[in-house]
Amino acid sequence: MLKKEPKWLEAGGSGTVRRTLKRSITARTLVVGIALAALFGAVFLVLVLAIQQQRQAGRLALRSQEAITAGTDLEKSLINMENGLRGYVASGRERLLEPFDAGRRAYPRQVTVLTRLVADEPSQQAAVRRIASDIDDYVALWALPLVQLAGERLPSARSVIATGTGRRRLDALRAQFADLFVRERAVARERELRAEQRSDVAVGIGVAGVALVVLLAIGMWQYLRRAILRPVGVVAGAAEAVAAGDLSVRVPAAREDELGSLARSFNAMTASLERSQAELRRRTAELERSNAELEQYAQMASHDLQAPLATISMYVELLRRRAAESGDEQAAELLGGIHASSGWMRSLIRDLLHLSRVGRGELERETLDTNELLGQVLDNLAGPIRDRGAEIVAGSLPAVQGDGRQLAQVFQNLIGNAIKFSDEEHPHVTVEGVVEGDVVAFLVRDNGIGIDPAQIERIFRPFERLHGEARYEGTGVGLAICRRIVEHHGGEISAEGRPGVGSTFRFTVPRAPGPAAIERPPAPQATMAQ
Amino acid sequence: MIRRAAALVLLLAAALLVACGGGDDGPSGEPTSEPKGPVIRLGTKNFSEQFILGELYRQALVAKGFRVDLKEDVGSTEIIDAALTIGKLDMYPEYVGVLLSEIAGQKRRPRSAREAYTRAQRFVRSRDQRLLDATPFSNSNALAVKPATARRLGLRSVGDLDDAPGRVEIAAPPEFRTRFEGLLGLRELYGLRNIDVVPTAIGEQYDALDDGLVDVAAVFTTDGQLNAGTYELLDDEKGLFSYQNVAPVVSRKMLDAAPGLADALDAVSAKLTTRAMQAMNAAVDLRGDRPAAVARRFLREHGLV
Numbered sequence: 001m002l003k004k005e006p007k008w009l010e011a012g013g014s015g016t017v018r019r020t021l022k023r024s025i026t027a028r029t030l031v032v033g034i035a036l037a038a039l040f041g042a043v044f045l046v047l048v049l050a051i052q053q054q055r056q057a058g059r060l061a062l063r064s065q066e067a068i069t070a071g072t073d074l075e076k077s078l079i080n081m082e083n084g085l086r087g088y089v090a091s092g093r094e095r096l097l098e099p100f101d102a103g104r105r106a107y108p109r110q111v112t113v114l115t116r117l118v119a120d121e122p123s124q125q126a127a128v129r130r131i132a133s134d135i136d137d138y139v140a141l142w143a144l145p146l147v148q149l150a151g152e153r154l155p156s157a158r159s160v161i162a163t164g165t166g167r168r169r170l171d172a173l174r175a176q177f178a179d180l181f182v183r184e185r186a187v188a189r190e191r192e193l194r195a196e197q198r199s200d201v202a203v204g205i206g207v208a209g210v211a212l213v214v215l216l217a218i219g220m221w222q223y224l225r226r227a228i229l230r231p232v233g234v235v236a237g238a239a240e241a242v243a244a245g246d247l248s249v250r251v252p253a254a255r256e257d258e259l260g261s262l263a264r265s266f267n268a269m270t271a272s273l274e275r276s277q278a279e280l281r282r283r284t285a286e287l288e289r290s291n292a293e294l295e296q297y298a299q300m301a302s303h304d305l306q307a308p309l310a311t312i313s314m315y316v317e318l319l320r321r322r323a324a325e326s327g328d329e330q331a332a333e334l335l336g337g338i339h340a341s342s343g344w345m346r347s348l349i350r351d352l353l354h355l356s357r358v359g360r361g362e363l364e365r366e367t368l369d370t371n372e373l374l375g376q377v378l379d380n381l382a383g384p385i386r387d388r389g390a391e392i393v394a395g396s397l398p399a400v401q402g403d404g405r406q407l408a409q410v411f412q413n414l415i416g417n418a419i420k421f422s423d424e425e426h427p428h429v430t431v432e433g434v435v436e437g438d439v440v441a442f443l444v445r446d447n448g449i450g451i452d453p454a455q456i457e458r459i460f461r462p463f464e465r466l467h468g469e470a471r472y473e474g475t476g477v478g479l480a481i482c483r484r485i486v487e488h489h490g491g492e493i494s495a496e497g498r499p500g501v502g503s504t505f506r507f508t509v510p511r512a513p514g515p516a517a518i519e520r521p522p523a524p525q526a527t528m529a530q
Numbered sequence: 531m532i533r534r535a536a537a538l539v540l541l542l543a544a545a546l547l548v549a550c551g552g553g554d555d556g557p558s559g560e561p562t563s564e565p566k567g568p569v570i571r572l573g574t575k576n577f578s579e580q581f582i583l584g585e586l587y588r589q590a591l592v593a594k595g596f597r598v599d600l601k602e603d604v605g606s607t608e609i610i611d612a613a614l615t616i617g618k619l620d621m622y623p624e625y626v627g628v629l630l631s632e633i634a635g636q637k638r639r640p641r642s643a644r645e646a647y648t649r650a651q652r653f654v655r656s657r658d659q660r661l662l663d664a665t666p667f668s669n670s671n672a673l674a675v676k677p678a679t680a681r682r683l684g685l686r687s688v689g690d691l692d693d694a695p696g697r698v699e700i701a702a703p704p705e706f707r708t709r710f711e712g713l714l715g716l717r718e719l720y721g722l723r724n725i726d727v728v729p730t731a732i733g734e735q736y737d738a739l740d741d742g743l744v745d746v747a748a749v750f751t752t753d754g755q756l757n758a759g760t761y762e763l764l765d766d767e768k769g770l771f772s773y774q775n776v777a778p779v780v781s782r783k784m785l786d787a788a789p790g791l792a793d794a795l796d797a798v799s800a801k802l803t804t805r806a807m808q809a810m811n812a813a814v815d816l817r818g819d820r821p822a823a824v825a826r827r828f829l830r831e832h833g834l835v
Contacts, residue, residue, distance in 0.1 A: 141604045145612030155708050156608045162704035162729055165576055165605035
């Protein structure tokens with residue numbers, strides 16, 4: 001795997017800036033992030049500007065309407081003046097001049113308002129200036145002289161009205177107003193149009209900006225994927241391969257950024273692991289070989305030792321009988337001692353052989369009815385049980401999976417020990433079995449002499465004896481064998497107890513497969529007592 | 531890739547900003563080198579000859595460095611005089627006879643142009659105004675008829691109207707009805723009782739005459755229309771339509787404020803003969819030239835600008 005160089009390893013540009021940027025993922029991510037933020041900021045700014053301009057355009061459009069209203073007011077003042085003037089001249093009554101005076105008072109302020117409202121359009125401002133100047137002329141050169149004339153010679157004033165000068169002035173002014181309004185409406189329309197356009201532009205910018213930001217975000221995501229996630233994925237894949245046991249995996253490490261150093265560290269780690277594993281394998285093989293040699297040697301030795309020992313034993317016995325027949329009591333006694341020692345030696349060798357055989361080779365795993373197994377064990381132990389008057393209580397025991405002969409050996413050794421190491425009149429032993437998940441835990445409890453807790457580790461060592469040979473017979477291999485068998489089955493064995501109170505041995509064995517893992521309460525089922 | 535992206539972002543932002551920013555164009559100032567002195571508000575009445583006179587005086591004054599605000603078409607004598615009197619104008623060209631009869635209200639006919647001018651001058655001085663030099667031309671009122679009508683009705687003079695059958699309709703500007711040098715004088719001086727006035731705009735009397743709406747039209751002797759000889763003027767044997775030489779009426783205040791004003795105006799007035807005025811009126815009324823252009827041409831020809 002990983003023969004093909006991934007694309008992200010292909011070296012990019014040659015510029016210094018580019019190289020520096022390439023060097024660090026942090027720097028690259030930072031640059032892309034800043035670019036995104038800058039773009040977002042720019043889009044936002046432009047959008048705000050567009051909205052402001054749209055608002056401005058809207059305000060201007062509104063102002064046009066106000067200008068038309070103000071212009072209409074001004075025109076009304078003008079018409080009021082002319083009407084007042086005509087009424088006065090026609091009737092000669094000064095009271096009728098009131099609308100004229102009102103219009104004359106009102107119009108300068110109205111002109112100011114109108115001028116301010118059209119301030120944005122120079123041509124309209126000029127038109128308003130023209131109108132204002134013409135109204136001034138209307139007042140100064142027509143209305144006021146006419147009022148003066150009417151005061152002196154009313155008929156003359158009437159004939160002057162008939163000349164139509166005033167009407168011409170007024171009509172000219174009203175035409176100017178009409179023109180002003182037409183153009184102001186056009187301005188208003190244009191401004192509304194501009195406001196709409198600005199609004200469209202704002203919306204367009206918003207949409208385009210968001211689209212751009214999204215595109216850039218996608219681009220950034222793609223970039224991050226290509227530049228970071230994919231290389232990381234390669235390393236992760238390699239790590240999985242390592243976890244699966246393939247230590248030969250190497251990842252490309254040509255990059256100069258953080259990923260490059262990660263890849264180099266990874267490669268160094270796998271190389272180191274590979275070396276360690278090779279070393280371990282070598283040592284294990286060595287150990288296994290020497291172990292096998294040793295055991296073979298022990299087996300061979302014990303086996304080979306047995307034959308000469310049997311011969312020695314036979315000859316010593318022969319010599320002892322002759323000495324007894326010849327009356328040499330002393331020699332017979334000595335020879336008897338030799339005979340006993342060689343017998344002891346033979347049982348030592350036998351147990352050693354036994355120990356070396358246990359825990360070797362493939363286990364025969366079969367589903368076992370533990371109750372039946374225990375029955376056989378108790379049959380085997382019928383002699384000691386009867387001799388010591390022991391009482392063995394066993395509940396219903398869960399089925400297990402394992403080697404029947406070996407597991408029977410474990411029960412036999414533990415129950416045998418319980419009977420053996422007891423000073424009681426009637427040794428009492430209980431056997432229980434409890435399903436604990438995948439295993440069955442067995443407890444063998446007695447009321448014997450107990451164990452000093454400080455000595456517990458020792459009792460599982462081969463040929464370790466806590467008590468004198470004279471008091472309790474045996475070579476001290478039994479518990480060591482038990483441990484070997486249980487561990488060979490993948491279980492554990494432990495002991496606890498107090499001197500004079502009794503001891504409890506606990507060991508676990510894989511439970512029988514299948515749903516029959518029913519845990520039954522330990523109820524007395526088999527009782528053996530003599 | 532990053533650099534390209536960053537450049538793209540900047541470019542885009544700049545483009546958006548440019549697209550949104552509006553260009554302001556500053557106002558282009560036009561150079562103004564206005565002459566000093568007070569602004570002279572020069573008014574004119576409401577017919578072509580006055581427009582021409584207004585332009586003549588205005589252009590001549592501007593050429594001499596005065597500031598002039600020309601207010602054309604202010605109205606008839608009555609209104610323009612009122613404007614001058616209440617101080618809304620500084621000057622206007624007035625006809626001496628009109629001034630005398632319509633403003634001063636003097637019904638006694640002057641015997642000469644000189645007498646008319648002297649009396650008019652005396653009158654305006656009483657109102658704190660001055661009459662500058664009068665023009666050589668006199669634009670008198672007159673009654674015009676078509677030659678055919680004159681023959682049919684036997685009309686030679688104004689007094690002959692009394693013998694005309696039925697009522698005589700005279701096309702005239704509206705103020706004719708209330709003026710002494712108009713209907714009032716015709717009644718008072720000539721004793722005409724069979725006369726009605728049909729008001730028309732100035733200049734349109736000739737149209738009324740041509741169209742046969744009226745038999746008589748009140749006209750001015752400098753009218754361009756009279757050049758062609760298509761109309762006959764009735765003889766004013768009792769001197770109702772007096773001497774109508776033009777003289778600028780100027781407020782004394784302006785004369786004091788603008789030294790040299792009188793000389794500049796007098797120089798123009800001196801060149802205005804009846805022939806010259808008639809020709810200029812014809813150019814405007816019959817050929818459709820603009821008063822300003824006609825005036826400029828005249829001033830150039832006479833070396834006044």
